[in-house]
Amino acid sequence: MGEDPVLVMRDNEGQVRAFLNVCRHRGNRLCRADAGNAATFTCAYHGWTYRNDGRLVGVPYLKEAYHGELQRERWGLTPVAQLDSYKGLLFATFDPDAPPLRESLGEMSWYLDAFFDRREGGIEVIGAHKWVMPCNWKFPAENFGGDFYHVGWSHLSAIETAFSPGVSIKPDTTGSTVSPGNGHVVICFGPNDVSDPPVPEILDYEQKIRPEVERRLGRGSGLVYSNSSCTGAAPRPSRISTSVQDGMSCGGLTARGRSPAAN
Numbered sequence: 001m002g003e004d005p006v007l008v009m010r011d012n013e014g015q016v017r018a019f020l021n022v023c024r025h026r027g028n029r030l031c032r033a034d035a036g037n038a039a040t041f042t043c044a045y046h047g048w049t050y051r052n053d054g055r056l057v058g059v060p061y062l063k064e065a066y067h068g069e070l071q072r073e074r075w076g077l078t079p080v081a082q083l084d085s086y087k088g089l090l091f092a093t094f095d096p097d098a099p100p101l102r103e104s105l106g107e108m109s110w111y112l113d114a115f116f117d118r119r120e121g122g123i124e125v126i127g128a129h130k131w132v133m134p135c136n137w138k139f140p141a142e143n144f145g146g147d148f149y150h151v152g153w154s155h156l157s158a159i160e161t162a163f164s165p166g167v168s169i170k171p172d173t174t175g176s177t178v179s180p181g182n183g184h185v186v187i188c189f190g191p192n193d194v195s196d197p198p199v200p201e202i203l204d205y206e207q208k209i210r211p212e213v214e215r216r217l218g219r220g221s222g223l224v225y226s227n228s229s230c231t232g233a234a235p236r237p238s239r240i241s242t243s244v245q246d247g248m249s250c251g252g253l254t255a256r257g258r259s260p261a262a263n
Contacts, residue, residue, distance in 0.1 A: 001094060006080065007031050008090060011053035012039065016085070018092045019054050019077035030077070034128075050077050087116040088123070107180035114217045119209060145185035146177045167195045 005021035007030065023030050023043035030041050030050070040057065042049045049058030054077040059070060080092040084101035086109060091101050102109065116123055133140065143150065148168045151159075158164035167173050167189060174190030189195055191214075196202050 001080070001092060004094075005029060006092065007041075007077070008092075009038075009052050011051070013053075015053075016083065016090065017052070017054060018080045018083045018090070020080075022078070023048055024056065024075045024077065054079060087112060089116065104182055106182045106184070108182065108184035108186070110217070111178075111180065111184075111186045118213045118217060120212070120216075144187075146187060148187075163197050165194055165196070165198060167193050 006018055007021035008016065008018045010016055021030050022028070023045065025043065025046050025048045028043050028045040030043055031038075038052060040049050040051055042058070047058070047060040048056060051057050056072045056075045056077075059066065059072060062068060062070060081094050081096040082098060082101075083090065083092045085091065086101060086105060089112070091104075098104070105112070151166065152169045155164055155166070159166040159169075168187075170193075173193050175188045175193060178186040178188055180186060194203070196206055
């Protein structure tokens with residue numbers, strides 16, 4: 001979060017936890033893998049070992065170097081101040097006084113449902129990608145929050161090759177930009193505006209599930225202040241952005257809807 005690396009994992013009891021991804025001994029990065037399965041994490045610098053619930057359980061030469069006096073229970077990983085989830089998305093903050101997640105999301109939660117709760121079976125993550133952009137975090141936030149101006153130029157190749165219908169720059173496109181409050185922004189297309197790539201399998205799938213989606217939610221695209229954005233193509237991609245020292249680090253998850261039978 002921000003410029004600080006965070007380690008998110010489930011402990012042996014299945015509880016989701018989030019900690020600074022930093023060894024408490026000398027501040028070395030603890031885990032360098034993007035994903036995996038581990039019961040413990042050992043620092044590559046001095047060998048301090050932590051369980052997946054954050055407790056410090058291993059200190060080399062505890063008796064010789066620390067005379068057995070190091071209180072390991074005081075030197076576990078540093079947890080985030082708040083951690084909560086909504087529709088499978090995890091949100092965390094270092095601010096203990098920040099408002100609760102549902103209060104912070106406010107009416108934006110409905111628009112998140114339009115992506116992550118479109119079908120009764122929920123969604124399934126099928127891929128991930130990430131990249132670094134040398135810019136201030138506000139640039140991509142503003143871009144996803146309401147910049148139609150760039151589409152005809154930045155995405156021109158996708159439009160000319162017909163991979164994108166270019167719905168956002170068509171003069172007859174309906175919809176509007178919505179502010180649900182708390183800094184969130186949503187770009188909404190009209191119910192008859194097709195923003196999906198003209199791929200037969202995708203269009204057929206969207207047409208097939210449309211009655212269910214309309215009964216449940218509707219459709220849209222938007223930005224969740226200040227580090228998450230969703231776009232209107234299917235399978236639905238969700239982009240998570242965090243500021244880093246030299247720019248913006250963006251990660252993307254591509255998810256597809258699941259039928260109730262998939263559960």
